[in-house]
Amino acid sequence: MSQTPSQIEVSPRIRRLPPYLFARINRLRDEKRRAGVDIIDLGMGNPQDAPSRTIVEKLCESARHLNTHGYSQSIGIPNLRREVAKLYDRRYGVSLDPEAEVIAVLGSKEGFSHMCLALLGPGDTAVVGDPYFPIHVYAVALAGGNVINVPLGAGPEFLERVAYVAEHLYPTPKVLILNFPHNPTAMTVDDVSFFEDAVALARRCGMMIIHDFAYGRTCFDGYEAPSFLQAEGAKDVGVEFLTMSKPYNMAGWRIGFCVGNAEMIRALATIKGYYDYGIFTPIQVASIIALRECAQDIDAQAGVYTRRRDVVVEGLRRAGWRVDAPRASMFVWARVCDEHLAGQGTIDFAMRMLEEAEVALAPGRAFGENGEGYVRIALVENEHRLRQAMRQLNRALNKGITAPSATKLKRKGGQGG
Ligand SMILES: Cc1ncc(COP(=O)(O)O)c(C=O)c1O
Structure with a gap:
């Protein structure tokens, strides 16, 4: 009927x-x-x-094994999480525990959205710079939270605006969402001191930080984008999302990572455990090769x-x-x-x-x-x-x-x- x-x-x-x-x-x-x-x-x-041929060939090779077609691990296979930890050590000098501080996500958009669901609910507030990447606002709304927009910046003046909101809003905002290099404005931070100031602010106001690092490897003219996790104490207050979509041209594959604070990652893992069965294993295997061999x-x-x-x-x-x-x-x-x-x-x-x-x-x-x-x-x-x-x-x-x-x-x- x-x-x-x-x-x-x-x-x-x-x-x-x-x-x-x-x-x-x-x-x-x-x-x-x-x-x-x-x-x-x-x-x-x-x-x-x-994407690089090496990555595509690894995907095909792995897909030919008949034991790679079942449900995978929702948090990502251990070798992949280890490879992400190695990358952070090699590139940013940041040490990560692959068991507790790294999780694979079905693209950073999925990961970010479910992280919002894991952290925010009705009555909670997130602070987001305006202009913003739309999901940074929609995911908070879908989680039932409120968004406070402050004019975007990539220096102390931006953090002062966030501090003003944090000091005058009750209850204090729970999450600060950052994204540098930024979409849509392409705004970048000069160095890690911006993130150090953000960590200090988060500590002072009791906020968590989510940093979207989707364009961290898409840099020009010798500029190298710093990772949020390079800031002293960053892991105490927040996480960073990265993606295979942009640097490796793997946008349709749907794979990315969340790294950093173990408690926030555990909360995301809990939500994901209910919602999904993980990324197709050959995609994860090919991503290991990408991270290990395809920096050039x-x-x-x-x-x-x-x-x-x-x-x-x-x-x-x-x-x-x-x-x-x-x-x-x-x-x-x-x-x-x-x-x-x-x-x-x-x-x-x-x-x-x-x-x-x-x-x-x-x-x-x-x-x-x-x-x-x-x-x-x-x-x-x-x-x-x-x-x-x-x-x-x-x-x-x-x-x-x-x-x-x-x-x-x-x-x-x-x-x-
Ligand atoms: C800032 C930012 N974050 C996240 C994403 C989504 O990336 P993914 O393909 O990993 O879901 C994009 C895609 O355009 C983006 O610009």
Whole structure:
């Protein structure tokens, strides 16, 4: 017997979610593609380059063993957790107990979301810088917690704003969410002293810290992003998430890690134990090889993003925008000049660029109130396509020419995600 619509009542949790601000843009992008328009999609940070052959071959080899197809361990196989601990020792000089201080997650987005569920509930508050990566806000809302946004920064002024909130809010916020190199702004911290100050603040105010380190290995021009765990005492107050998605181009594989405070990791492990049976074992085995043998591929990929960044920054400057070259992440965060914004909000501006330049951009407003006036450009297309995108934007913005390509091309394969 089918239910009538009136019987369907979703949980208040769903209603707490803010509106999905990419929806209109994605709908228009999809319509245009169906009509055969070659939209250059710089909207989403879905890596389009291939992972190293070594990693793929290991995946296939492991998948050929018939004993690798059952449920895996929810917290990750021991050899993989040991490899993550070795990486932290080698790269950051941080010692981790692979049994208690490392857990594998189904991508850092899943891990982060379940960590929020493990730490936060109704009445609890998390502090998040604005602009923010949307899941940093949605996951808190899904856990039933409240978000306090403070204007984002990567220096003492940001921590002072957090301190002000922590000192004036009752009950004190429970969690501070950090993310450097940052998505969407590509903001970076200069060195580990920022995290040392954050740890001191967390201790003083009784907060936990979750640091999202998704772009920790996607750094340019000699910059090396510090790990939160390099700060003295970081493990006493918080954890760090890392991912295989960005540095190794393994976004679809769904694997990442959470490292740091043993109690927070135990709480995450408890939640995950109820929800999942772990990552497909061959993916974990291939990830061991990636962590152990493929450091040079990460550097090569960062080189690819550096060249793409240069194409975009130069193209935007040629169009008349003032934009800083980021030193990490896979995004350029650019303020739209007033003349080009022409009084529109960035969501309408991005819709206009889809129509007139056939380029998809992420509107800054989708990342919080402080993102208004900016767009985020993902470096997910090759240099040639990026150059073309910049030309099309320039033409649409500066000469009022619409529809850059009269020819309707078939779209490239693959879904910009
Ligand atoms: C800051 C940040 N954190 C987490 C993620 C999600 O990564 P994963 O693929 O590990 O879930 C992304 C993906 O874009 C990201 O930008």
